[in-house]
Amino acid sequence: MAHNEKLLNQQEIYSGRVFRVTKDTVLLENGAEGIREIVHHHGGAAVVALDEHGRVILVRQYRHAIGREMWEIPAGKLESGEDPFEAAKRELAEEGGVTADVWQELGVIYPTVGYATEAIYLYLATRLHPVPMHLDEDEFLEPSYLPLEQVMDWIMQGKLQDSKTVIGCMKADKLTRKKERAD
16 A cells, blocks of 8 residues: 655745745544644755776865865756756866766665655766866855765765765675676
């Protein structure tokens, strides 16, 4: 049996630059009503950029929401109606200072399905070429090239905790190992 909830009413609580929040009244499967607070977000795009030496570009930046620096793959939010692939290319150039000749989709993830609509589109970029970085005014980060093997160790050791980065790098690692076995 498929599970479902029917939206009965939606009240906007907040609308900001990055997201909006609604209080949704839903009809539950048992006939009762429930309340759901939902963060509506346009989503994002993120890139695992892998160079010819098997190194991944990670950027280190401070994240106010958790009060510390994080290592992440280049990523950014989508503008309303923006194509995720175009956003991925933009973010790789802006944050990583590279562009790529070869792109592969790694799928879509939903980092917080309990209360947010955000979808993050993941890509693998290879055959990289340098381009000038051009960060947004409020971005302060440092790109670094780290061996994919080291990144995978950091993931398993719990040193790398950003969900899009963990999932993207795990998928990229699986793809590259599969390709190595085929060659």
